[in-house]
Amino acid sequence: MKTNLITIGDEILIGQIIDTNSAWMATELNQMGAEVEEILSIPDDLRAIKKALSRGFAQADLLLMTGGLGPTKDDITKKAIAEYFGVNLTFHQPTYERIQKLFERWGRSTTEAHRQQCFMPENAELLYNKMGTAPGMLFEKGHKILVSMPGVPYEMQYIMEKHVLPRIKKQNNNSFAIAHRTILTVGEGESRIASRIEAIEDELPENIKLAYLPGLGRVRLRLSARGKNPDLLATALNEQVSRIQATIPELIFGYEKTSLEEAIGALLMKHEKTISTAESCTGGYLAHIITSVPGSSRYFQGSVVAYANEVKQRELQVKAKTLEEQGAVSEPTVREMVKGALEKFQTDLAVAISGIAGPDGGTPEKPVGTIWIAVGDRENTETLLLNAGKDRVKNIQYTAVYALDQVRKFVQKHYETDS
Amino acid sequence: MKTNLITIGDEILIGQIIDTNSAWMATELNQMGAEVEEILSIPDDLRAIKKALSRGFAQADLLLMTGGLGPTKDDITKKAIAEYFGVNLTFHQPTYERIQKLFERWGRSTTEAHRQQCFMPENAELLYNKMGTAPGMLFEKGHKILVSMPGVPYEMQYIMEKHVLPRIKKQNNNSFAIAHRTILTVGEGESRIASRIEAIEDELPENIKLAYLPGLGRVRLRLSARGKNPDLLATALNEQVSRIQATIPELIFGYEKTSLEEAIGALLMKHEKTISTAESCTGGYLAHIITSVPGSSRYFQGSVVAYANEVKQRELQVKAKTLEEQGAVSEPTVREMVKGALEKFQTDLAVAISGIAGPDGGTPEKPVGTIWIAVGDRENTETLLLNAGKDRVKNIQYTAVYALDQVRKFVQKHYETDS
Numbered sequence: 119m120k121t122n123l124i125t126i127g128d129e130i131l132i133g134q135i136i137d138t139n140s141a142w143m144a145t146e147l148n149q150m151g152a153e154v155e156e157i158l159s160i161p162d163d164l165r166a167i168k169k170a171l172s173r174g175f176a177q178a179d180l181l182l183m184t185g186g187l188g189p190t191k192d193d194i195t196k197k198a199i200a201e202y203f204g205v206n207l208t209f210h211q212p213t214y215e216r217i218q219k220l221f222e223r224w225g226r227s228t229t230e231a232h233r234q235q236c237f238m239p240e241n242a243e244l245l246y247n248k249m250g251t252a253p254g255m256l257f258e259k260g261h262k263i264l265v266s267m268p269g270v271p272y273e274m275q276y277i278m279e280k281h282v283l284p285r286i287k288k289q290n291n292n293s294f295a296i297a298h299r300t301i302l303t304v305g306e307g308e309s310r311i312a313s314r315i316e317a318i319e320d321e322l323p324e325n326i327k328l329a330y331l332p333g334l335g336r337v338r339l340r341l342s343a344r345g346k347n348p349d350l351l352a353t354a355l356n357e358q359v360s361r362i363q364a365t366i367p368e369l370i371f372g373y374e375k376t377s378l379e380e381a382i383g384a385l386l387m388k389h390e391k392t393i394s395t396a397e398s399c400t401g402g403y404l405a406h407i408i409t410s411v412p413g414s415s416r417y418f419q420g421s422v423v424a425y426a427n428e429v430k431q432r433e434l435q436v437k438a439k440t441l442e443e444q445g446a447v448s449e450p451t452v453r454e455m456v457k458g459a460l461e462k463f464q465t466d467l468a469v470a471i472s473g474i475a476g477p478d479g480g481t482p483e484k485p486v487g488t489i490w491i492a493v494g495d496r497e498n499t500e501t502l503l504l505n506a507g508k509d510r511v512k513n514i515q516y517t518a519v520y521a522l523d524q525v526r527k528f529v530q531k532h533y534e535t536d537s
Numbered sequence: 538m539k540t541n542l543i544t545i546g547d548e549i550l551i552g553q554i555i556d557t558n559s560a561w562m563a564t565e566l567n568q569m570g571a572e573v574e575e576i577l578s579i580p581d582d583l584r585a586i587k588k589a590l591s592r593g594f595a596q597a598d599l600l601l602m603t604g605g606l607g608p609t610k611d612d613i614t615k616k617a618i619a620e621y622f623g624v625n626l627t628f629h630q631p632t633y634e635r636i637q638k639l640f641e642r643w644g645r646s647t648t649e650a651h652r653q654q655c656f657m658p659e660n661a662e663l664l665y666n667k668m669g670t671a672p673g674m675l676f677e678k679g680h681k682i683l684v685s686m687p688g689v690p691y692e693m694q695y696i697m698e699k700h701v702l703p704r705i706k707k708q709n710n711n712s713f714a715i716a717h718r719t720i721l722t723v724g725e726g727e728s729r730i731a732s733r734i735e736a737i738e739d740e741l742p743e744n745i746k747l748a749y750l751p752g753l754g755r756v757r758l759r760l761s762a763r764g765k766n767p768d769l770l771a772t773a774l775n776e777q778v779s780r781i782q783a784t785i786p787e788l789i790f791g792y793e794k795t796s797l798e799e800a801i802g803a804l805l806m807k808h809e810k811t812i813s814t815a816e817s818c819t820g821g822y823l824a825h826i827i828t829s830v831p832g833s834s835r836y837f838q839g840s841v842v843a844y845a846n847e848v849k850q851r852e853l854q855v856k857a858k859t860l861e862e863q864g865a866v867s868e869p870t871v872r873e874m875v876k877g878a879l880e881k882f883q884t885d886l887a888v889a890i891s892g893i894a895g896p897d898g899g900t901p902e903k904p905v906g907t908i909w910i911a912v913g914d915r916e917n918t919e920t921l922l923l924n925a926g927k928d929r930v931k932n933i934q935y936t937a938v939y940a941l942d943q944v945r946k947f948v949q950k951h952y953e954t955d956s
Contacts, residue, residue, distance in 0.1 A: 130560070130563070130576065131563055131572075131573045131574070131575075131576065132563055132564070132567045132573070132748075133559075133560040133561065133562070133563030133564030133565075133567060133573075134560075134564075134748070134750065136555060136556075136560040137555075137556065137559070137560075137576075140552075140554075140556070141552040141554070141555040141556070142552065143552070144549070144550055144551055144552030145551065145552030145553070146552075147552075148550075148551040153550075154550045154551070154552075155550070155579070155580065155585070156550075156577065156578065156579055156585075157550065157556075157577070157578035158547065158575065158576070158577050158578075159559070159575065159576035159577075160574075160575055165863070166574070166575075172731070273827075298551070307648075307655075308608060308609055309607075309609070309648050309650040309651055310645070310648060311610040312608065312609050312610075312648070312650050313648040313649065313650060315813070319610065327611070328545075328610075328611070329547050329548060329581075329611050330607065330688070330899075331548050331553065331554070332607065332612065340548070340553065342547075342551075350857070369704070395821075395842075397821075400825070401821075401824050401825050401828025401829070401833075401837075401840075402814075402816075402820075402821030402822065402823070402824030402825040402828065402840055402842065403821065403825040403840035405820050405821030405842045406819075406820050406821040406822040406825050406933070408820070409820025409821065409842070409844065410820070410929070410930055410933065412800070412895070412896050412897065413897070413928055414820075414844075415844055415845070418820075418842050418844050419844055419845045419847075419848060420841065420842050420844050420845060420852070421820075421821055421840075421841070421842035421844075422839065422840070422841055422842075423814075423821065423824045423828070423839050423841075423842070424839050425828065425833075425834055425837050425838055425839050425840075426834070426838045426839060426882075428732055428838075428883075429838060429839040429882060433839070433881070445677075461653055463845075463848060464847075476831070477831050478832070479833060485626055489948060492564070505642065505643060505644070508827070509668070509691070510831055511829055512691065514825070514829065519704040521824045
């Protein structure tokens with residue numbers, strides 16, 4: 119079912135709010151095999167709305183519209199719909215009585231604006247909205263359908279879940295299915311991954327598509343399949359996932375919606391290991407990322423942000439000699455920081471980071487972006503040198519991703535190979 | 538200047554990512570007086586892209602397109618643009634050499650995909666992209682302009698700021714002037730600020746508009762003026778800024794684009810004070826925010842993330858008795874954490890945070906969102922109790938904002954009143 123989403127509201131066109139409704143709707147629709155072909159955002163403008171309706175009905179079977187149903191003067195979606203269909207707006211007594219009752223319960227009285235809100239295009243099928251005052255409206259035009267909903271996210275979601283999605287599901291069961299699998303990778307760029315799995319990509323069946331979704335230090339590989347039989351699609355996707363898994367196993371940290379920090383947390387819990395961090399240039403960002411996972415207190419004990427060299431010496435027992443001879447940004451320093459953190463927090467593992475995040479502080483031998491990472495336990499320490507860029511915030515985020523990846527590799531190397 | 542934004546990418550149409558680029562672009566364009574009339578998201582599909590180009594050129598003067606410029610096979614924006622204009626793709630040697638040099642510096646080699654990425658529509662004016670491998674492309678069609686940029690937010694932002702916005706500004710200067718002033722506030726909600734400055738807002742001259750731009754714990758007040766004479770606009774705006782400043786002085790931490798953490802850094806440097814943090818539930822986020830400011834090493838010494846109670850005792854000398862009788866989330870605990878951090882890091886000031894970020898861990902007396910903040914020096918300590926929501930990540934961010942605001946208030950109260 120070809121679907122268009124239309125978002126109405128001046129606040130979107132001036133960038134005041136981010137349209138999160140469309141992503142929510144697209145996710146739900148996609149899972150049902152309804153293909154979203156276009157997402158359009160337009161202002162609260164009569165002409166623009168009518169034009170969007172013409173265009174939408176010409177190219178899609180289902181139009182889902184949000185916004186512009188409020189009680190204020192700039193909300194003119196209903197007027198535009200009525201003009202588009204050439205129908206009148208008629209007063210809907212039950213909606214008015216419902217609003218009056220709601221306001222009575224809140225101890226407030228309704229205004230003329232609320233009465234105006236109860237005028238509906240006469241060809242609308244009203245969709246009950248438990249979460250707010252404005253009902254959804256469904257219109258049929260031949261075999262095509264238009265649904266207009268409020269823009270408030272939980273109101274839209276209620277109407278979608280109670281009315282719209284069930285109707286689509288019923289209609290779809292007769293036609294086709296769509297399925298997705300997402301493979302999550304870290305530590306390698308989009309194009310290198312592409313060249314490693316080129317043969318697999320070239321041999322993909324006609325009905326399966328592969329998309330690369332890059333993020334900082336990470337790339338998601340999304341396989342999408344279309345067909346008639348959901349079971350066959352799942353089998354076909356699994357086969358491709360297995361082929362990719364066998365080709366780039368060391369890059370994959372998870373599947374579907376897991377975050378890297380969640381995957382690391384799960385890995386630490388699986389091996390019953392606790393962790394602490396000792397951070398210089400990342401300034402606490404790695405600890406923040408680790409602790410953004412609910413329940414991280416089960417494996418995370420604490421962190422020292424050792425920005426000043428004296429703090430590195432006093433709190434992490436980095437030797438003055440090491441700092442003097444090798445510098446704060448050096449492999450020996452991060453090795454000593456790991457030891458210091460293991461001791462201080464009494465954890466099984468520790469991660470240490472020291473580098474030059476920029477924009478200043480670089481030297482010819484150690485330019486901005488020179489960053490040392492170490493991960494270790496009481497027996498082993500593994501180190502990594504990053505040559506990052508010049509952007510401070512990006513360097514910090516990038517370093518945290520690579521530090522987490524180093525933890526993953528350390529655990530795999532030292533705790534998973536002896537089986 | 539009528540502007541259309543076109544976002545290309547299957548990942549948007551299936552709801553896998555939220556289109557934040559459009560909101561960023563719309564905000565920037567709006568400030569320059571360029572009116573965004575439509576935001577359109579379409580899949581990585583040749584026909585859809587060409588159709589969007591026809592439609593866009595028919596209704597707008599400026600088309601800004603993002604996405605689909607990566608090195609992988611699903612990225613077909615360039616092919617679509619070349620077909621739309623009826624031109625060839627030609628190999629661009631300088632771009633290829635730049636990519637090769639970049640990869641050499643990273644100690645990696647380029648792939649065939651990178652070479653393919655260097656084929657450009659022959660009518661493209663290339664826009665240098667410091668942040669990534671794909672340059673932006675500018676096309677002229679009569680008096681109309683199309684710009685195609687990568688979808689990675691910081692790459693798009695770089696190209697917009699370096700190339701696109703300056704060009705729009707230049708073009709605009711010939712017709713009318715637009716000027717903005719932004720007042721930055723913290724610690725009070727949008728509607729309470731609105732009611733305090735209602736009289737000023739009601740009396741604004743016809744050509745000046747006030748917009749409220751709310752963020753987490755912060756609200757930006759943007760005054761925009763339109764007219765012919767830039768000097769008159771500046772004077773008129775200054776007058777309104779002064780009126781607002783006189784009405785809500787204690788809420789204002791800065792003007793224009795200063796971040797709260799930059800403002801706090803400047804304040805600490807002005808008073809020659811150093812600072813450290815002791816964090817429990819924020820897990821290093823406050824230290825991260827403070828150290829995201831270049832040059833923060835001049836006032837920031839370090840932080841302890843004391844997630845476990847033992848760490849609070851051992852590292853921050855919080856008394857076992859306090860933790861037992863008052864709990865880790867309590868005013869006495871954060872007071873002792875401040876003392877511990879002052880001692881440990883030998884700073885003039887320290888900030889301590891302990892709370893329940895959620896989603897679990899709440900009790901009837903201390904529900905999720907109960908968060909204590911303390912700021913102190915060797916003589917005084919000021920505390921604040923937050924009753925935040927249930928969302929972990931939002932709570933962490935919100936707490937960091939209020940902690941920074943507490944530092945601001947502490948410095949103003951104790952170091953600025955004795956003049």
